[in-house]
Amino acid sequence: MAMLRSLLLLFALCPSLFAAQPNVIVILADDLGWSDTTLYGHTTYYQTPNVERLAKRGMTFTRAYSASPLCSPTRSALLTGQSPARTGITVPNCHVPQVVLQATTGKKAPPDQKAIQPDPVTRLKTEYRTLAEMLKDAGYATAHFGKWHLGPEPYSPLQQGFDVDLPHHPGPGPAGSFVAPWKFANFKEKSPGEHIEDRMAAEAVAWMEQTKDKPFYMNYWMFSVHAPFDAKKANIETHRGRIDPKDAQRSPTYAAMIQSMDDAIGTLLDGLDRLKLADNTIIIFTADNGGNMYNEVDGTTPTSNRPLRGGKATMFEGGTRVPCVVVWPGIATPGSRSDALVQSEDFYPTLMAGVGVQSRVRDDSERSAKASTPTQRFDGSSILPALKGDPLSGKAVFQYFPHNPGVPDWLPPAVSVHRDDWKLIRIFHGGENGAHRHLLFNLRDDLGEKNNLAAAKPELVAELDALIEGFLADTKAVVPVPNPAFDPSKYRPELEGKQQPKGKAKAPAKGKDDAIPALQGWKARDCQAAVKEGILRLTNIGSACFLGFSAAKHSGPTTAKFRIKAKAGSSHFDWLPGGVGSKPQRSEFTLKGGDWEEISVELPAEGPLGIVRLYLPMQEQAVEIDWIEISSKNGSKPTRTGF
Numbered sequence: 001m002a003m004l005r006s007l008l009l010l011f012a013l014c015p016s017l018f019a020a021q022p023n024v025i026v027i028l029a030d031d032l033g034w035s036d037t038t039l040y041g042h043t044t045y046y047q048t049p050n051v052e053r054l055a056k057r058g059m060t061f062t063r064a065y066s067a068s069p070l071c072s073p074t075r076s077a078l079l080t081g082q083s084p085a086r087t088g089i090t091v092p093n094c095h096v097p098q099v100v101l102q103a104t105t106g107k108k109a110p111p112d113q114k115a116i117q118p119d120p121v122t123r124l125k126t127e128y129r130t131l132a133e134m135l136k137d138a139g140y141a142t143a144h145f146g147k148w149h150l151g152p153e154p155y156s157p158l159q160q161g162f163d164v165d166l167p168h169h170p171g172p173g174p175a176g177s178f179v180a181p182w183k184f185a186n187f188k189e190k191s192p193g194e195h196i197e198d199r200m201a202a203e204a205v206a207w208m209e210q211t212k213d214k215p216f217y218m219n220y221w222m223f224s225v226h227a228p229f230d231a232k233k234a235n236i237e238t239h240r241g242r243i244d245p246k247d248a249q250r251s252p253t254y255a256a257m258i259q260s261m262d263d264a265i266g267t268l269l270d271g272l273d274r275l276k277l278a279d280n281t282i283i284i285f286t287a288d289n290g291g292n293m294y295n296e297v298d299g300t301t302p303t304s305n306r307p308l309r310g311g312k313a314t315m316f317e318g319g320t321r322v323p324c325v326v327v328w329p330g331i332a333t334p335g336s337r338s339d340a341l342v343q344s345e346d347f348y349p350t351l352m353a354g355v356g357v358q359s360r361v362r363d364d365s366e367r368s369a370k371a372s373t374p375t376q377r378f379d380g381s382s383i384l385p386a387l388k389g390d391p392l393s394g395k396a397v398f399q400y401f402p403h404n405p406g407v408p409d410w411l412p413p414a415v416s417v418h419r420d421d422w423k424l425i426r427i428f429h430g431g432e433n434g435a436h437r438h439l440l441f442n443l444r445d446d447l448g449e450k451n452n453l454a455a456a457k458p459e460l461v462a463e464l465d466a467l468i469e470g471f472l473a474d475t476k477a478v479v480p481v482p483n484p485a486f487d488p489s490k491y492r493p494e495l496e497g498k499q500q501p502k503g504k505a506k507a508p509a510k511g512k513d514d515a516i517p518a519l520q521g522w523k524a525r526d527c528q529a530a531v532k533e534g535i536l537r538l539t540n541i542g543s544a545c546f547l548g549f550s551a552a553k554h555s556g557p558t559t560a561k562f563r564i565k566a567k568a569g570s571s572h573f574d575w576l577p578g579g580v581g582s583k584p585q586r587s588e589f590t591l592k593g594g595d596w597e598e599i600s601v602e603l604p605a606e607g608p609l610g611i612v613r614l615y616l617p618m619q620e621q622a623v624e625i626d627w628i629e630i631s632s633k634n635g636s637k638p639t640r641t642g643f
Contacts, residue, residue, distance in 0.1 A: 021215040022329070022355060023208075023281040024135065025268070026347070028078065028219070029261060030071060030147055030173075030226040031312055033291020033305045034321045035249075036258060042307065045242065045249045046258045050266035051325070054285055057278075058327030059336045059387055065397055065418065066289045067344040069312060069319030071172070072149050073401075074288040074344050075221070079130045079150075079160070081348030081378035085400035085415075085477035087128070088121035094151045095171050095618065096540055101125050103478040111487035115413050115429040115480035117403050123151035124160065129376045131348045132161030132217060138357040141211040145204045146221040147173070162219070166203050167196075171618055173544070174223040176572065178230050178257070181588065183570055183617070195232060197224055201264035205271030212275050220268065224261035228544075229297040231256030248304030251297050282354075283327040284347055290319040294407040294499060296580070309449045310409035315416055315425055316449050318409070320399050328354065332387045341418055343397040345380025353382040379475060394419070398471045402428065402480045406500035411439075413480040417467050423449075424464035428480040438465065520641050522628070523548045527616070536625040536643040538616065545616045547628070551575070551609040551639065554632040558603040560587075562614065563626035568593025569617030573601045575609040582610065591617065596626070605632075 035042035037051045039060055067077035072092035073084035084090045088103030101123060106116040132142045143164035144157035152170035153159065167187035169175055174196050175182050180189030182196065190199070204220050235256035243250050265285070272278040291303040293311030303311075310316030324342065326332055331354065351357070379398075386392050402413040416425045421444040430437035438461050440454040454461050472479060519529060519536070526542035538545065551558075560573050568591050574584040589601045603609065612630065616623055631638035 020280055021138070021140070021357075023215055023277060024140075024217040024351060024355070025281060025283045026078070026217075026219050026221075027265065027268070027283065027285040028075070028146075028221040029285075029287040029323075030222055030224060031289060031292050031302075032225055032258075032261070032287035032323060033303050033311065033318065034308060034323055035305050036225070036291050036303055037323050039323050039325070043249055045239070045244065045247055046255055048258065048262045050262045050269060051285070051323070053269055054265065054283065054325045054327060056335050058283065058325055058334060059332040059338055061324040061326070061342050061386075062337060062339045063341050063418075064286060064322055064324030065320045065341070065343040065399065066287065066322050068399060069289045069314055069401055071147075071226075071288040075148075075150055076124050077344040077380075078347055079124065079132070080128045081131070081345050081376060081380050082128070083345055083379040083398060083400060083471075083475050085398070085472065086377075086379060086475035087124070088118075088478060089124065089150075090118070090120045090401065091403055092149060092172055093120065093122050094124070094149050094155075095542055096122055098540075099123055105478055105481055108485065109483045110490075111483075111485050112490040112492060113404075113412070113483055114434075114486050114491070115402075116483050117413050117480055118478040123155040126155060126159050130161045131351065132157075132219075134161075134348075134352065134357055135215075135217040135355075136161050136163070138355075139215065141214055141216040142218070143204070143207050143211075143216070144219040144221065145200045145207075146219070147223050147226070148221065157219075164207060166200070172542070173226045173228060176615075177228060178223065178260070179232060183572075185569075193232075195260055197222060197260045197264040198267075201267035204268060208271055208277065209275060212277060220264075222261055222264065224264070225254065225257040225302075227292070227295060227302075229253050229257065229295070229302060231260060235259050248301075248306055251300050251302055253297050254302045279329050281327070281329070282351070283325075285326075286324040286344070287322040288344075290314075290317075290322060293318065293409075307447055311407070313405045313407045314409045315399065315401055315411050315414045316409050317423075317443070317447065320416075326383075326387060328387055331384070333389065336389070338386050338389075340383065340386035340392040341395050341397050342383050342386065342392075343380065343399075345378065346383045347380070349378045349380050350382045350384055350387075354384050354387075396467055398468070400472075400475075400477060408499045409497050410499075411496065415468055415472065417464050417471070418443075419464065419467065421445075422460065422464065424454075424461060424468070426465060426468050429482045434482040436465070440464075519547075520643070521549055522641060531643045534626070534643055538623040538625070541616060541618055541623060545618065546574075546613040547616075547625075548611055548613045549628075549630075549639075549641075551612045551630055553636050554605075554612075554630055554634065554639070555608040555636075556605055556632055556634045558605055558609060558630060558632040560601045560603055560612065560614070560628070560630050561598065562628040563596060563598050564591065565596045565624040566591055566593060567617060567621055567623075571615045571617050573603060574613040574615065575603055575605055576611040576613070577605070577607055577609065579610050584613070 037048040066074040076089045104119045109116040142162045144162040157165035167184045175184040180194040239252035239255035293301045305318035308318035310318035396419040400415045413428045423441045425439040427437040438454040441449045527538045527545040528540045576582045627642040629640040
């Protein structure tokens with residue numbers, strides 16, 4: 001009897017010891033801007049009722065930040081709890097063939113740049129103890145659905161703690177299209193026109209049903225709303241009729257992509273409710289970076305992050321402030337909001353503290369070698385106090401982005417810190433004589449970051465910059481260095497923040513130009529092109545690699561032929577009747593692979609071809625092309641390019 005009373009007392013004092021371990025779902029949207037959902041009252045064009053369903057179940061964070069303004073760095077931070085400054089993954093290049101596991105100091109830069117960017121890592125090293133591995137060692141079933149972009153095998157989800165990975169795709173976006181037919185290597189649609197998010201959400205719910213009798217950790221890392229910009233045609237037409245031409249958010253295609261993203265979240269919530277798992281499931285919903293404001297779709301940018309400045313690939317708020325909802329039954333008050341500073345690195349240590357996994361790690365012969373390593377160093381910290389309604393006083397968050405991609409509102413290589421209402425951006429060696437330059441904003445009064453207060457508040461700049469210096473030292477970041485080749489006469493400060501045309505922002509290195517004379521008018525994208533002895537050789541082939549050509553003189557039914565040596569796979573030949581920005585038309589083809597072969601593709605055009613694009617399957621080996629010929633039935637002379 002005494003023992004029973006003791007157990008009852010222990011249960012009363014520590015009920016979590018007896019509760020079932022909670023399930024964990026991390027929903028990571030791709031390129032979803034802070035103003036792209038209805039959470040914050042800054043959109044009327046996009047509709048996100050299921051994101052609102054999430055918010056009613058948990059806490060919405062108004063000041064949540066991604067680890068980086070680009071995707072792969074944030075993904076690595078979420079999985080490791082470590083900053084991109086520490087891991088060295090600072091750009092989304094984890095699909096390239098080269099394996100680089102250690103960041104190094106850059107070697108050179110053009111004379112118009114004051115700093116040399118570091119050379120980044122291209123894979124998430126398997127030495128890190130990921131969130132998936134930590135939970136798996138605690139008895140959780142683990143699965144990853146959707147985009148990965150942290151490296152192909154042997155760096156895929158299957159080597160990073162996940163039991164299941166669908167569609168097991170290493171690229172930066174969906175393979176070819178959101179709407180089937182897809183080009184995933186070993187993952188096919190179940191029906192014509194199937195949308196990848198519909199399929200991913202259905203697969204995720206089916207997996208939850210299979211594993212509902214044990215705790216599970218599931219990543220649903222969406223392909224949405226990253227390029228390519230396409231969606232269900234019916235949804236596009238619905239949103240086309242809702243356009244307000246005065247609103248900066250006016251792309252019906254992007255609105256339809258948001259709709260499919262939101263529908264997928266609804267499918268997950270419906271599944272949790274049907275399986276009676278909602279009351280014991282933690283859900284984290286956020287994005288990997290801000291909304292895309294540099295591509296073009298429907299004659300406009302994909303989205304607008306107003307009232308924030310900038311977007312994806314910028315260090316301004318539009319690049320790193322992201323939507324965030326955390327559902328945590330028994331911890332976060334349903335329907336609550338918090339203005340606490342949180343970021344991607346915080347979720348791993350928060351889950352460890354809240355779920356109590358570290359004290360329940362298995363110690364048996366099946367335990368992995370990683371599980372026996374010392375506790376992983378976190379750059380984030382637990383946000384459990386904020387989830388319980390308490391402030392996170394004095395918390396600072398950092399973003400490290402030592403690159404300058406030339407998009408609107410870009411900055412030279414930089415690092416930033418947020419603390420309280422203040423944000424300081426350090427531009428590496430951007431001042432006079434190699435000194436750093438600083439931008440200081442009070443976000444409470446100046447959310448659009450229009451008024452740089454650095455000159456007026458030098459003491460605050462010094463205080464916040466000391467935090468940055470400590471952060472860089474602690475993470476052992478490989479930082480930009482002064483450019484000894486810098487030529488003040490070639491420096492163009494007026495171009496800072498202005499979008500640079502591709503191929504014109506700086507002189508390309510030999511063999512990397514997308515319009516080298518030897519290509520005879522063809523342009524190479526997402527790959528490197530070189531011609532030798534009459535053969536075009538393409539290397540560093542990404543998932544969006546294509547050869548483009550202006551075929552304005554051709555119209556009507558056309559035949560495209562080419563002689564190619566490449567790996568086996570399926571791809572397509574596109575034509576854009578209205579030029580760049582117009583809706584592409586497509587014809588598929590299949591490569592047998594292994595040796596030279598001639599491919600003939602019929603393009604059933606009804607008018608001018610405009611621009612043609614020969615897309616190539618992503619592969620590590622080089623692709624060789626002997627010649628390409630375009631022949632139309634309109635009487636025009638065939639265009640044959642022999643390299």
